[in-house]
Amino acid sequence: MDINEIVSRVDHTILKPEAVWTDVERVCNEAVKYNTASVCIPPSFVKRVRSAFPNLNICTVIGFPNGYNSPLVKEYEARMALSDGADEIDMVINIGLVKEGRYDEVLAEILLIRDVCRDKILKVIIETCLLNEEEKTEMCKVVTRAGADYIKTSTGFSSGGATRRDILLFKEHIGEAVKIKAAGGIKSLEDASDFIAFGADRLGTSSIIRLIDGQKNENGY
Numbered sequence: 001m002d003i004n005e006i007v008s009r010v011d012h013t014i015l016k017p018e019a020v021w022t023d024v025e026r027v028c029n030e031a032v033k034y035n036t037a038s039v040c041i042p043p044s045f046v047k048r049v050r051s052a053f054p055n056l057n058i059c060t061v062i063g064f065p066n067g068y069n070s071p072l073v074k075e076y077e078a079r080m081a082l083s084d085g086a087d088e089i090d091m092v093i094n095i096g097l098v099k100e101g102r103y104d105e106v107l108a109e110i111l112l113i114r115d116v117c118r119d120k121i122l123k124v125i126i127e128t129c130l131l132n133e134e135e136k137t138e139m140c141k142v143v144t145r146a147g148a149d150y151i152k153t154s155t156g157f158s159s160g161g162a163t164r165r166d167i168l169l170f171k172e173h174i175g176e177a178v179k180i181k182a183a184g185g186i187k188s189l190e191d192a193s194d195f196i197a198f199g200a201d202r203l204g205t206s207s208i209i210r211l212i213d214g215q216k217n218e219n220g221y
Contacts, residue, residue: 144177
């Protein structure tokens with residue numbers, strides 16, 4: 001697959017807790033250079049990035065990484081992020097509610113954030129590595145009913161990341177209007193190409209740009 005096509009689907013990500021401004025600024029400059037789909041950054045940096053990179057598409061996270069904040073806290077986080085200049089919100093669901101089968105409450109929470117986001121993009125992280133097949137399938141239905149723009153596999157901070165099998169499961173069970181974001185563990189261009197071929201529209205990764213830079217250096221261009 002063409003490298004430019006891969007990069008155009010990448011949410012170039014820096015979410016490590018020890019990140020400082022120079023780290024975030026570097027990622028933003030790389031995103032501008034390679035024309036990635038967005039940068040995915042911690043909410044505390046959104047306002048500064050919006051000021052320094054006014055034309056950059058900014059994604060940030062709420063309820064991250066564990067998802068067990070109350071709905072009102074997530075609502076406040078989303079409102080603040082959007083006020084600071086975020087264009088896209090990646091929210092983590094309350095995974096415990098899923099494990100208890102309380103899908104109506106999960107739906108209500110997503111709907112709350114959907115209402116806050118309005119015309120901004122909302123991606124819902126379901127943390128697939130913690131769910132069984134039935135729970136993943138049910139969450140495809142919940143995310144579809146909520147009217148979210150994307151279902152996202154993973155935070156990258158739990159016990160596993162995106163798998164090809166999960167992308168195929170999503171593709172089978174989500175509604176036509178819902179897109180897929182694969183995140184966590186995308187470490188090679190082959191991984192990236194496979195996930196896109198299997199149905200992912202976005203990729204959450206911090207590795208792809210480094211791989212492309214390395215490839216360019218090896219090839220002398």
